[in-house]
Amino acid sequence: xxxxxxxxxxxxxxxxxxxxxxxxxxxxxxxxxxxxxxxxxxxxxxxxxxxxxxxxxxxxxxxxxxxxxxxxxxxxxxxxxxxxxxxxxxxxxxxxxxxxxxxxxxxxxxxxxxxxxxxxxxxxxxxxxxxxxxxxxxxxxxxxxxxxxxxxxxxxxxxxxxxxxxxxxxxxxxxxxxxxxxxxxxxxxxxxxxxxxxxxxxxxxxxxxxxxxxxxxxxxxxxxxxxxxxxxxxxxxxxxxxxxxxxxxxxxxxxxxxxxxxxxxxxxxxxxxxxxxxxxxxxxxxxxxxxxxxxxxxxxxxxxxxxxxxxxxxxxxxxxxxxxxxxxxxxxxxxxxxxxxxxxxxxxxxxxxxxxxxxxxxxxx
Numbered sequence: 006x007x008x009x010x011x012x013x014x015x016x017x018x019x020x021x022x023x024x025x026x027x028x029x030x031x032x033x034x035x036x037x038x039x040x041x042x043x044x045x046x047x048x049x050x051x052x053x054x055x056x057x058x059x060x061x062x063x064x065x066x067x068x069x070x071x072x073x074x075x076x077x078x079x080x081x082x083x084x085x086x087x088x089x090x091x092x093x094x095x096x097x098x099x100x101x102x103x104x105x106x107x108x109x110x111x112x113x114x115x116x117x118x119x120x121x122x123x124x125x126x127x128x129x130x131x132x133x134x135x136x137x138x139x140x141x142x143x144x145x146x147x148x149x150x151x152x153x154x155x156x157x158x159x160x161x162x163x164x165x166x167x168x169x170x171x172x173x174x175x176x177x178x179x180x181x182x183x184x185x186x187x188x189x190x191x192x193x194x195x196x197x198x199x200x201x202x203x204x205x206x207x208x209x210x211x212x213x214x215x216x217x218x219x220x221x222x223x224x225x226x227x228x229x230x231x232x233x234x235x236x237x238x239x240x241x242x243x244x245x246x247x248x249x250x251x252x253x254x255x256x257x258x259x260x261x262x263x264x265x266x267x268x269x270x271x272x273x274x275x276x277x278x279x280x281x282x283x284x285x286x287x288x289x290x291x292x293x294x295x296x297x298x299x300x301x302x303x304x305x306x307x308x309x310x311x312x313x314x315x316x317x318x319x320x321x322x323x324x325x326x327x328x329x330x331x332x333x334x335x336x337x338x339x340x341x342x343x344x345x346x347x348x349x350x351x352x353x354x355x356x357x358x359x360x361x362x363x364x365x366x367x368x369x370x
Contacts, residue, residue, distance in 0.1 A: 052076030054111075054120050059163075061129065063155040069136035070156050071099060072163075073116045074125040085125040086193070087166050088345070090115065091153065093175030093199070094268040095228055095236065097135025098128040100256035101174070104330065106248055113249060115329050122342055125164060129156045131180070133225070133265040135257075143224040145267030146278050149180035150187065157191055170345050172196040174329065175298065176268035182279035189285040194345055198291045198337075199326050201299035202307040204276040209239070209297040209326075213273050220270035225263040230254040240325035241295035249330050281307045287315035289344040291337060293324030317344055 055077045059070040074085055092101045103116045111117035116126045130137040131152050133144040142148060153171075160169055171192045173181025178200040185192045204210045219226065233254040237245040271278060288311050290304055301320065308318045319340050323333045331337075 061155040069130040087169035088124040090128040091173040091177035097130045106252040143267035144265035146271045150183040153184040168193045175199040186283045206300040220266040240297045244325040281310035289317040295325040
C-alpha cells in the first residue's frame with residue numbers, strides 16, 4: 006500500500022505481519038510500554054528527565070555511553086522501550102543528540118524529546134570520538150558496528166530488553182545498518198537518516214573523494230568550527246538556525262580539533278556497505294529535501310530491495326543533511342515517532358495477527 010504524508014514529497018508505507026513470533030512480541034510490547042507511560046503521567050506528578058553515564062567494554066577499551074529517560078528507574082518502575090541513537094562522522098554523541106541551544110530549552114535535544122515521548126533513550130561516543138578513547142585505528146564502519154554491539158550489552162543489563170529501536174544518522178546510519186544486518190534479533194525498528202547506499206551521484210561524496218589519499222594515509226582529519234558550520238550550510242543555507250552550529254561547535258570542540266578518518270574512507274571507497282536484502286527488520290529511510298549525501302533515486306533503489314513490507318521512505322521538505330537539528334525538525338519528530346509506535350498489523354479474518362497465532366500455538370493455547 007502507498008500513502009502520502011503531509012510532510013514529504015514522496016512517502017511509502019506498508020505494514021505486514023512478521024513471519025516470526027519474536028517480532029510480534031517486540032512490536033506489541035512497544036505499544037504496551039507506551040500505554041503504561043501514558044497512564045502513569047496522568048496520575049501523580051510527572052517524573053522529570055533522568056540521565057546516567059556508562060562505560061561499554063570492547064576488549065580492552067571502555068566506550069562512553071549516555072542514557073536519558075523519564076524518571077529514575079530505581080524509583081520509577083515503568084519499563085520504557087529502548088531507543089539507541091548512533092552519531093555521524095564529525096561530531097560525537099551528546100553535541101549531536103543532546104544539544105542545548107540558548108533560548109530554546111530542550112528544543113534541540115533529540116534525547117530529551119523522545120524521553121518525553123516515553124522512550125528510554127541511549128547513545129554513545131564511537132571509538133576515537135568525544136569521551137571515548139583514541140586508539141591506533143581509524144574508527145571505520147565495521148568498528149562502529151562492533152561498538153554498538155558492546156553498548157547493546159549495557160541496554161540488556163540495565164533494562165532487561167534484548168531488543169531496541171536503532172537510529173543512525175549519516176555514517177551512523179551505515180554503522181546501524183551493518184549492526185542490524187549482523188544482529189537482527191537485537192533491532193526492533195531501524196531508522197536510517199541522511200543515509201547513503203552506493204554513493205552514486207552524491208555531490209558530498211564526490212567532494213570528499215578529492216581527499217581520499219589523505220584518508221588512506223592518516224587515521225585522523227582536522228575538524229574545526231568552520232567544518233562544523235559547513236554541516237548546516239553546505240547543501241542549502243537557511244535550513245537551520247546559525248545558532249545551532251555555534252552551540253554544537255562549543256559543545257564539540259572541547260574534545261579536540263580532529264576526528265577519525267575511517268568513515269570518510271569507507272564512504273568514498275567501499276560503498277555499498279549495507280545490503281538491503283539482509284535487513285530483516287522494519288526500516289524507515291528519512292532524507293532532507295536538499296541533502297547532498299545521496300540522491301533520492303539511490304535511496305529509492307535501496308528501499309525497493311528491503312524484504313519486509315513494513316517500511317517507510319520519507320523526504321522532509323525544507324531540510325538538508327541535519328534533519329534532527331534543522332528548522333523543520335518537528336516534522337521529523339512526528340514521522341519518526343509514528344514509525345516507532347506503529348501497531349502490529351492484524352489479520353482481517355480473525356482480528357489477530359498470524360504471528361500472534363503462532364505464539365498461541367507454540368504455547369499450546
